[in-house]
Amino acid sequence: MESPVRKYLHQLFNDTTAMDGGDLADYIPELAKADPEVFSIALTTIDGRTYSVGDDEREFTIQSISKPFAYASALTDRGLEAISAKVGVEPTGEAFNELSLEKGTNRPKNPMINAGAITIHSMLAEPDSSLEDRANHTVEFFSRLAGRKLEMDESVFRSELETADRNFALAHMLRNLGVFEEHAHQVVAGYVAQCAIKVNVRDLAVMGATLANRGMHPFTGERVASRDVARQVLAVMVSAGMYDASGTWFSDVGIPAKSGVSGGILGVLPGQVGIGVFSPRLDPKGNSVRGVNVFNKLSQDMGLHLLNAGIFGSNTIRSVSEGDDETVMRLQGVIQFSGAEAILHRMASLECDPGTMVFDLTKVTRLDAMARRMFLEGLRRLTADGHRVELIDPDEVLPDPDLGGSTYPIRRETP
Ligand code: GLU
Numbered sequence: 001m002e003s004p005v006r007k008y009l010h011q012l013f014n015d016t017t018a019m020d021g022g023d024l025a026d027y028i029p030e031l032a033k034a035d036p037e038v039f040s041i042a043l044t045t046i047d048g049r050t051y052s053v054g055d056d057e058r059e060f061t062i063q064s065i066s067k068p069f070a071y072a073s074a075l076t077d078r079g080l081e082a083i084s085a086k087v088g089v090e091p092t093g094e095a096f097n098e099l100s101l102e103k104g105t106n107r108p109k110n111p112m113i114n115a116g117a118i119t120i121h122s123m124l125a126e127p128d129s130s131l132e133d134r135a136n137h138t139v140e141f142f143s144r145l146a147g148r149k150l151e152m153d154e155s156v157f158r159s160e161l162e163t164a165d166r167n168f169a170l171a172h173m174l175r176n177l178g179v180f181e182e183h184a185h186q187v188v189a190g191y192v193a194q195c196a197i198k199v200n201v202r203d204l205a206v207m208g209a210t211l212a213n214r215g216m217h218p219f220t221g222e223r224v225a226s227r228d229v230a231r232q233v234l235a236v237m238v239s240a241g242m243y244d245a246s247g248t249w250f251s252d253v254g255i256p257a258k259s260g261v262s263g264g265i266l267g268v269l270p271g272q273v274g275i276g277v278f279s280p281r282l283d284p285k286g287n288s289v290r291g292v293n294v295f296n297k298l299s300q301d302m303g304l305h306l307l308n309a310g311i312f313g314s315n316t317i318r319s320v321s322e323g324d325d326e327t328v329m330r331l332q333g334v335i336q337f338s339g340a341e342a343i344l345h346r347m348a349s350l351e352c353d354p355g356t357m358v359f360d361l362t363k364v365t366r367l368d369a370m371a372r373r374m375f376l377e378g379l380r381r382l383t384a385d386g387h388r389v390e391l392i393d394p395d396e397v398l399p400d401p402d403l404g405g406s407t408y409p410i411r412r413e414t415p
């Protein structure tokens with residue numbers, strides 16, 4: 001059977017190919033030489049399946065899509081507190097290459113604008129690292145995200161460096177204001193090298209899937225970034241990933257994303273997929289024309305808007321049977337805060353003399369950390385009130401159900 005997902009992507013690709021509006025970025029001379037017709041789409045699930053269409057082996061320079069990944073690297077090396085002291089998380093409402101600094105602290109407003117990304121680059125690897133060390137560190141981290149060895153495009157690197165006056169100016173201002181102490185030219189050269197790392201659209205999808213999978217690589221199984229780092233990066237992508245179109249993008253598409261001047265767009269849908277699209281012609285906001293169309297359609301057709309969150313909690317309790325001296329509560333699905341709240345509410349309303357309370361978790365997929373704490377607290381209180389609490393948990397979705405003081409619920413094997 002041909003996968004309907006693949007078929008859908010082919011259809012989407014064919015429908016979008018006709019769009020030929022937009023212009024190539026030309027402020028980096030080498031980018032103006034790109035083939036404007038190249039087009040590719042890739043989608044990788046957090047289970048590690050990739051679907052792709054079009055010129056999916058064609059490499060292009062990552063440009064600004066490097067910014068969320070460099071941010072992830074710096075957060076991993078230095079921690080959130082040290083990074084937040086230097087770079088904020090607010091949208092700017094200004095162009096990506098403005099010196100948008102927070103009043104009072106002079107922190108660049110976020111890591112997705114050039115001032116923020118140059119500062120982040122200065123914090124990669126070890127303090128006092130050389131230009132080469134930082135550039136190598138970046139390529140190495142990006143390669144781990146992609147699950148293959150990535151390289152830099154020398155000609156794009158040189159082309160941008162020769163015309164990088166504005167980024168040099170930003171770096172000098174930042175250094176003058178004490179935002180970083182490293183050599184301004186060296187930091188810009190390293191940042192330009194970071195932007196010149198070559199990827200194809202499948203790499204973008206896999207790198208995105210690693211963030212979607214809370215920092216764990218979907219193929220290699222390596223933990224490349226922590227869960228907190230992945231979440232922090234996505235938060236900034238939501239507010240500032242799509243240049244001045246970030247608000248419109250999030251309301252229309254609802255997928256944390258980052259785009260770059262070479263025509264790539266990275267999308268990350270937490271817990272589901274990473275998506276890459278490449279087509280070099282850009283709209284007036286600097287985003288790939290076809291890329292924006294692909295994401296809009298994908299989001300609508302596949303229901304990917306992040307704020308289309310499912311209704312949690314209301315169906316966590318499958319059934320409750322109240323007998324004379326035994327009550328059985330059957331639970332189901334993924335249990336989060338609202339599901340645990342519903343269970344606790346129902347527990348509190350079970351008016352019965354101390355008797356046996358059985359909780360059947362056979363159909364529960366997972367309890368998140370907060371739901372686990374809340375549920376165990378409920379069990380602890382029932383025990384303290386004199387109930388005999390029994391658990392049916394064949395798949396151990398609630399491992400080590402310690403109720404405190406070495407008290408455990410009684411295990412019952414069969415429902
Ligand atoms: N290297 C580019 C610059 O700093 C990246 C810009 C972008 O992709 O937004 O100007």
